[in-house]
Amino acid sequence: MESCAILILAAGHGTRMRSSLAKVLHPLAGRPLLGHILNTVRQLQPVCLAVVVGHQAERVKAAFADEAIEWVLQAEQLGTAHAVRCALPVLAGHSGELIILSGDTPLIELELLQRLLQQHRAQKSGVTVLSTTHDNPAGYGRIVRNPGGKLLRIVEEKDASAAEKGITEVNSGVYCVDLRRLPTWLQQISANNAQREYYLPDLLALAVQESCAGVLHHGDALSLAGVNDRQQLSVLERVMRDRLVNHWQSRGVTFTDPASCWLADDVAIGADTVISPNVILGSETIIGEACWIGPFSEIRHSQIGSGCRIKGFSHLEGVVLDGNNEVGPFARLRPGTVLAEAARVGNFCELKKAHIGEGSKISHLSYIGDTSMGRNVNVGAGTITCNYDGQNKHKTIIEEGVFIGSDTQLVAPVRIGAHATIGAGSTITKEVPADSLAVSRVAQTHIAQWKKRKI
Numbered sequence: 001m002e003s004c005a006i007l008i009l010a011a012g013h014g015t016r017m018r019s020s021l022a023k024v025l026h027p028l029a030g031r032p033l034l035g036h037i038l039n040t041v042r043q044l045q046p047v048c049l050a051v052v053v054g055h056q057a058e059r060v061k062a063a064f065a066d067e068a069i070e071w072v073l074q075a076e077q078l079g080t081a082h083a084v085r086c087a088l089p090v091l092a093g094h095s096g097e098l099i100i101l102s103g104d105t106p107l108i109e110l111e112l113l114q115r116l117l118q119q120h121r122a123q124k125s126g127v128t129v130l131s132t133t134h135d136n137p138a139g140y141g142r143i144v145r146n147p148g149g150k151l152l153r154i155v156e157e158k159d160a161s162a163a164e165k166g167i168t169e170v171n172s173g174v175y176c177v178d179l180r181r182l183p184t185w186l187q188q189i190s191a192n193n194a195q196r197e198y199y200l201p202d203l204l205a206l207a208v209q210e211s212c213a214g215v216l217h218h219g220d221a222l223s224l225a226g227v228n229d230r231q232q233l234s235v236l237e238r239v240m241r242d243r244l245v246n247h248w249q250s251r252g253v254t255f256t257d258p259a260s261c262w263l264a265d266d267v268a269i270g271a272d273t274v275i276s277p278n279v280i281l282g283s284e285t286i287i288g289e290a291c292w293i294g295p296f297s298e299i300r301h302s303q304i305g306s307g308c309r310i311k312g313f314s315h316l317e318g319v320v321l322d323g324n325n326e327v328g329p330f331a332r333l334r335p336g337t338v339l340a341e342a343a344r345v346g347n348f349c350e351l352k353k354a355h356i357g358e359g360s361k362i363s364h365l366s367y368i369g370d371t372s373m374g375r376n377v378n379v380g381a382g383t384i385t386c387n388y389d390g391q392n393k394h395k396t397i398i399e400e401g402v403f404i405g406s407d408t409q410l411v412a413p414v415r416i417g418a419h420a421t422i423g424a425g426s427t428i429t430k431e432v433p434a435d436s437l438a439v440s441r442v443a444q445t446h447i448a449q450w451k452k453r454k455i
């Protein structure tokens with residue numbers, strides 16, 4: 001199918017969000033509202049993709065700096081028709097159809113846009129409006145028809161009579177228009193209404209006059225829902241979560257209690273992985289096959305290899321787990337942590353910028369930072385790498401096969417040679433040679449009859 005031009009309106013303030021952040025930048029499933037629409041419309045391979053910005057224009061543009069977009073500035077937000085008028089110069093070279101969408105309608109699906117374009121072409125319409133039906137249509141423009149069902153116009157909530165407010169068929173804010181006729185129609189739209197704004201929905205009445213108006217009704221109102229306030233945002237967050245869960249379920253992932261989980265839309269999860277209740281999987285997270293993610297865990301910007309068990313209440317950010325690792329419960333893995341195959345990190349351990357070799361174990365109550373650790377190291381309970389001297393961070397190197405006794409401090413920079421043993425309770429400040437035993441604690445002494453002497 002031959003493509004069309006696309007225009008997204010995103011200049012509005014989003015007053016009803018009551019936010020210092022522009023509405024279209026509010027995240028939904030971890031991605032800004034506008035990003036969802038851009039991802040969808042790109043698949044139409046539009047001949048031109050333009051976005052109208054105004055409120056926080058620079059911030060919105062910066063959020064999508066890598067994308068090929070024709071940015072249009074609407075310095076003053078005088079209404080949706082005015083926004084389209086601002087875009088006419090960048091659309092001037094194109095003569096086919098233009099699909100116009102709102103930046104706050106993020107769940108719209110590609111297939112529906114294709115149908116809109118097909119119907120518009122088949123009926124040779126000047127304007128085709130995408131409509132849906134809401135039990136509670138408050139806030140939306142209503143599609144007004146005559147008693148015979150013939151299209152008349154769209155009336156905005158604030159301009160509607162009591163009878164019109166009862167209409168449940170609403171304007172989704174998505175339109176397909178004939179680019180050749182658009183400029184003339186826009187000139188005819190006035191701001192003579194309750195909000196003193198130039199309303200784009202007025203296009204419909206103009207097309208009706210020229211007998212070239214059409215409506216495509218879509219039954220799934222949720223996929224056309226707009227986000228005007230925080231309540232609507234949370235409703236869509238749920239819809240999005242359900243869509244994502246469904247998608248991964250159909251690829252063999254178990255969610256024990258889907259309704260309590262949250263996942264970003266770019267997460268990937270392998271088959272036979274089980275996601276326990278109350279799990280959060282943030283952006284840029286890839287989870288392998290046959291993993292078990294325990295309850296109340298949070299994983300972001302991480303790669304979890306296959307066969308890993310992340311026990312409950314663990315927090316992972318910016319980490320790579322090679323596979324068959326066990327982590328937690330109550331573990332915190334910070335950015336730059338890499339666990340090689342089958343390495344284990346137990347309860348109440350914190351790791352940062354630490355490369356842990358294959359099969360090594362840090363089982364209890366440790367802090368390991370700025371560390372490179374070889375294979376098959378055993379780290380005793382309460383081991384701390386003292387990586388910070390108040391000014392700089394220093395590295396700890398632990399070679400393979402080292403055994404570190406409990407309650408040891410490793411004062412960095414320091415190296416522990418391969419297969420060395422460190423006695424419990426030691427404070428290590430110097431390099432430990434390979435294969436040796438290092439003990440730095442004070443030898444135990446006994447003073448006989450101690451209590452009796454005190455009396």
Ligand code: UD1
Pocket residue numbers: 009010011012013014052074076077078079080082083102103104105139140141142154156170171172173198199200201225226228
């Ligand atoms: C709009 C429609 C309404 C429809 C609803 C669907 C108008 C007048 N009303 O209402 O019929 O039912 O969408 O969700 O169009 N914008 C600009 N410049 C402006 C004003 C708005 O770029 O001067 C952008 C906004 O950033 C937003 C979009 O246009 O992304 C829609 O604006 P909004 O204020 O949300 O319109 P609604 O009241 O929802």
Ligand code: CA
Pocket residue numbers: 102104226227228
């Ligand atoms: Ca809206």
